[in-house]
Amino acid sequence: MEKVWWKESVVYQIYPRSFMDSNGDGIGDLQGIITKLDYLKELGIDVIWLSPVYKSPNDDNGYDISDYQNIMAEFGAMADFDQLLQDAHDRDIKIVMDLVVNHSSDEHAWFVESRKSKDNPFRDYYIWKPGKNGDPPTNWGSVFGGSSWQYDETTDEYYLHIFSKKQPDLNWENETLRKAVYKMMTWWLEKGIDGFRMDVINFISKDSRYPDGEVHGENKYGDGSKHFMNGPRIHEFLQEMNKEVLSKYDVLTVGEMPGVDVEQGKLYTGEGRNELNMVFQFEHVDVGNGPGGKWTPQPWKLTELKGILTKWQYGLADDGWNSLYWNNHDQPRVVSRFGHDKEYYEKSAKMLATCLHMMKGTPYIYQGEELGMTNVAFESIDDYRDLETLNMYNEAVKELGKDPNKVMQAIYERGRDNARTPVQWDDTENAGFTTLTPWISVNPNYKEVNAKKVLQDPNSIFHYYKKLIQLRKENEIVVYGKFELLHEDSEEIFSYTREHGNEKWLVICSFSTEAIKFDLPSQIKYQSKQLVIGNYENEPKTIEAFELKPYQALVYKLI
Ligand code: TEU
Ligand code: CA
Numbered sequence: 001m002e003k004v005w006w007k008e009s010v011v012y013q014i015y016p017r018s019f020m021d022s023n024g025d026g027i028g029d030l031q032g033i034i035t036k037l038d039y040l041k042e043l044g045i046d047v048i049w050l051s052p053v054y055k056s057p058n059d060d061n062g063y064d065i066s067d068y069q070n071i072m073a074e075f076g077a078m079a080d081f082d083q084l085l086q087d088a089h090d091r092d093i094k095i096v097m098d099l100v101v102n103h104s105s106d107e108h109a110w111f112v113e114s115r116k117s118k119d120n121p122f123r124d125y126y127i128w129k130p131g132k133n134g135d136p137p138t139n140w141g142s143v144f145g146g147s148s149w150q151y152d153e154t155t156d157e158y159y160l161h162i163f164s165k166k167q168p169d170l171n172w173e174n175e176t177l178r179k180a181v182y183k184m185m186t187w188w189l190e191k192g193i194d195g196f197r198m199d200v201i202n203f204i205s206k207d208s209r210y211p212d213g214e215v216h217g218e219n220k221y222g223d224g225s226k227h228f229m230n231g232p233r234i235h236e237f238l239q240e241m242n243k244e245v246l247s248k249y250d251v252l253t254v255g256e257m258p259g260v261d262v263e264q265g266k267l268y269t270g271e272g273r274n275e276l277n278m279v280f281q282f283e284h285v286d287v288g289n290g291p292g293g294k295w296t297p298q299p300w301k302l303t304e305l306k307g308i309l310t311k312w313q314y315g316l317a318d319d320g321w322n323s324l325y326w327n328n329h330d331q332p333r334v335v336s337r338f339g340h341d342k343e344y345y346e347k348s349a350k351m352l353a354t355c356l357h358m359m360k361g362t363p364y365i366y367q368g369e370e371l372g373m374t375n376v377a378f379e380s381i382d383d384y385r386d387l388e389t390l391n392m393y394n395e396a397v398k399e400l401g402k403d404p405n406k407v408m409q410a411i412y413e414r415g416r417d418n419a420r421t422p423v424q425w426d427d428t429e430n431a432g433f434t435t436l437t438p439w440i441s442v443n444p445n446y447k448e449v450n451a452k453k454v455l456q457d458p459n460s461i462f463h464y465y466k467k468l469i470q471l472r473k474e475n476e477i478v479v480y481g482k483f484e485l486l487h488e489d490s491e492e493i494f495s496y497t498r499e500h501g502n503e504k505w506l507v508i509c510s511f512s513t514e515a516i517k518f519d520l521p522s523q524i525k526y527q528s529k530q531l532v533i534g535n536y537e538n539e540p541k542t543i544e545a546f547e548l549k550p551y552q553a554l555v556y557k558l559i
Contacts (some may be wrong), residue, residue, distance in 0.1 A: 006195070006252035006277055007321060007478050009046035009470050010357075011096070011364045016053055016075055017061055017331040018422050019169035019367055021434035026300055027434070028422070030071070030080035034087055039451065043370055043462070044469040046092040047252060049197050051329055053081065057107050059166040059422075060144075060387060062098075063199060064105035068184045073111050085192060094194035096252050101181050102203045103167040110180075111168050118155050124174045127160040128152075129210065139212045141221025143392035148224060162203060162228060164387060172204040172237055182244045189245065195252035200274070201238070202268075203256040205231030211495040217291055229259035235267060238275040247274065252361075254323055256280045262315035269320035278323045278362060283308045285331050294414040297391060303513050305338065306485065306494045313483040313496075315362055322361030326352060333416040336375035339553060344513060347371065347551040350464045350535035354553035355509040358469040360483045365465065368423045371454055375418040376443045381408065385440045386416045426452035467533055471555075477503050486524075488558075492516050493548065498526065505532065506556045510548045518548045 030053065040048065052062035055070040062072060070076050085339045088095050113122035129137035129149070129236030134157050136149035143163075149158040150165045160169045171177055179247060185196070198247035206228045213222030238255075246253055251274045255268060260281050268279050276332060289303050290296030317323050326334035335341050339348030349372040357363050378384060381393050381404075389411055396402040411417075417440060424446040425432035431446035443449070454460035472478045481498030504526065508518060520543050531539045532555040540546035 001112055003188070005250075005481075006047075007362060008472070009094075009362060010038055010044070010472060011047040011252075011362060012043070012045040012047050013049045013051065013328055013364055013366045015051045015061075015420060016368060017051075017439065018420050018433075019437070020423065020425070021436075023436040025074070026436045026438045027074045028215055028432050029074065030076040030084050034080075034084050035093075037087055037091055037093065039455075040093060041091050042455075042466070044466050044473070045365065047091065048096060048195065049096045049254075049364070050089060052100055053178070057105055057166065059105070063100050064103070064107075064164065064167045065100055066105040066107040067109075069187055079556050081137075081189070087193070094252070094311065096192050096195040096197055096254075098199060099185065099196040099201075100199040101170060101341070102200045103161065103223040104168045106166045106168050114168075114534065115152055115154060116158070118157070125180075126168050127171045127206070128155070128157045128491050130157050131161070136229075138210050138224060139215065140224030140227075141213075141531055143218065144388050145255045145395050147221060150488045161384045162467045164222070164481045169206075171202070172233070173488060178237070178240065179244075182241060185241075185245045185515055186231075189249050189251065193251075195254075197280075198253065200258060201232055201255040201276075202264075202279075204226050205234040205237055205239035207231055225259055228258075230264055230453045230509075235273075235275060238268070239273070242274045242276075248473060249466060252277055254278045254280060258282050262312050262497055265316060266320045269316065271319060280323050280325065280328075281312060283312075285326075285337075285534050295396075295410045298340075298461075302494060303489065305504075307488075309359065310483075310485045310488075310496075311404065311513050313485075316425055317483065324356050324357070324359055324361040325366070326366040327366035327368070328364070329419050329421060330416050331366075332414055333373055334369065335374045336418070337371055337413075338511070340513060341374040344551045345374070346461060347459045347553075349536050351511070351551045351553040353461070353468055353541055354507065354533065354535065354555060356439050357465075357472065357506070358478065358498065358500070358507045358555055359496075360479070360481065361470070367421065368419075370462050371423075371424060371451055373424060373443065374449065375412060376413040376421050376441075377408075378417075378441060382412075383414065383441055384411065384417050386420065389417060394398075424450040426450050431438045464533075464535065471532060476500060477505055481505065486521050493518065504558045506542060506543070506554075506558055508543075508548065508552070508556075510550065510552045512548075514552050515547050518543075518546055524558070528559050530553070530557045530559075532557050 019028040022031035044265045053075050054065045055067035055073050056062045110122050110125045113120050114126045136147050140148040142148040144164045151158050213224040215222045255276045257279045268275050270502040288298050288300030290298045335349040339352050396407045397404045421443045422433035422438050427447045431442045454462035458538050477500035481500035484497045487493045494509045497509050535553045
């Protein structure tokens with residue numbers, strides 16, 4: 001297995017809008033991030049993944065870009081970005097940017113031109129089709145509600161937008177468009193950035209026949225995902241991007257890929273494939289999705305969650321590379337999703353961190369996860385900001401007459417704003433995030449959950465994350481050791497070993513609120529054991545057979 005920096009790194013994702021506001025307008029910004037670089041250095045992370053900071057009308061909070069080579073006014077100017085890049089590099093922290101090239105904003109100059117006429121030179125930068133007997137070209141639904149086609153009167157055609165109507169899909173069949181993207185990527189890499197997280201990058205190759213999608217249940221629209229995920233030319237496009245741009249730099253690349261499976265994951269990340277370093281898969285964060293996807297959350301089973309993670313560990317064991325994440329700006333907070341954000345809040349947050357960070361792959365920490373930030377439950381839908389949530393609420397309650405309380409409960413469990421409330425820096429007003437009114441309210445628990453408090457407490461979740469990161473730096477086994485699952489059928493215990501040379505580490509994690517019996521599988525042999533990290537004061541006397549405490553995590557070095 002080739003040794004490279006991005007396999008040995010821990011990445012920290014910043015969603016700038018909610019990270020730190022430096023100029024009192026209630027919106028996070030680049031200068032605010034600069035003031036927190038020493039905090040991130042203290043945590044020990046190696047790379048920052050910046051969610052989009054480019055010029056944008058913010059229909060989807062920056063994932064709708066109107067100028068790829070300019071900074072969003074709310075976040076500052078290019079000089080601020082240059083300072084952030086320099087200051088991060090001065091601290092040996094790398095900066096990975098968010099590349100959103102499946103679609104642009106409808107306010108991008110390319111689209112403004114494209115929609116002017118059918119023979120405009122930029123027409124084919126986007127995907128335009130005539131309607132069918134007054135209907136859109138296909139029955140596909142948009143991820144953010146409604147049809148994924150928008151009629152444009154000027155040229156009497158529809159344009160495709162898998163996401164919002166202000167996010168028209170770029171046409172990757174058009175080589176001129178592809179070259180324009182590669183030129184922009186090179187411009188950023190020449191500035192000295194250290195890589196890209198690529199937004200829904202496995203959507204860029206569509207089935208050019210544009211067939212209708214299957215209609216599930218009583219949905220009004222068809223599911224087009226089979227026709228735009230992992231499409232016919234996706235590997236050709238990624239290999240071309242690698243050849244034209246990525247191969248010329250020593251960079252980290254991670255492709256966000258809803259709908260990717262482990263077999264495809266091998267093709268996207270295999271060493272000899274010359275495509276990407278790693279992917280974000282979604283199978284584990286989708287456990288418990290009901291017939292209406294994440295908006296109909298069901299109870300989930302640990303055997304399903306650990307079965308998925310184990311499948312990816314085994315699948316990419318000898319070729320390719322895993323990303324490891326619980327959270328990002330689209331997912332609910334993990335301590336609320338898979339932990340216990342009441343009496344076992346601190347124990348479960350530390351257990352979840354142990355479970356993820358001791359696996360094989362590159363770990364990603366989402367802003368606030370290291371503080372143990374939890375989901376939020378705002379009283380009114382008016383307190384929510386995410387267009388995905390607001391569109392779903394309007395469709396469900398106002399159009400379909402569903403029970404607003406049930407819809408709000410689904411938002412509490414899976415809404416994206418759970419991850420977008422301001423980072424809680426201290427117990428002063430607005431949690432020290434801003435001096436004025438924040439663009440979205442702060443989670444009311446900021447007086448108990450904040451950075452100032454955890455930095456002062458050596459037993460806090462923050463210091464636990466710091467120790468996990470240190471373990472990865474000090475022990476090759478954490479990065480390169482072979483993963484093997486134990487207790488496969490247990491619904492309470494996620495336990496596994498890592499092996500490297502003559503060293504073996506045993507990882508034991510309880511996902512239960514009850515004390516439960518742990519029996520060491522007979523095949524695990526050792527002469528001596530040493531506790532590496534644990535989330536309770538004391539450790540069991542023996543590990544052959546003992547009682548695991550609620551949400552207990554234990555990592556042993558066995559020799
Ligand atoms: O998300 C891709 C994606 O699949 C989203 O639909 C997300 O997983 C979903 O909202 C969860 O319900 C990426 C970005 O991460 C997201 O913030 C953007 O809204 C989206 O693409 C469009 O750029
Ligand atoms: Ca600001």
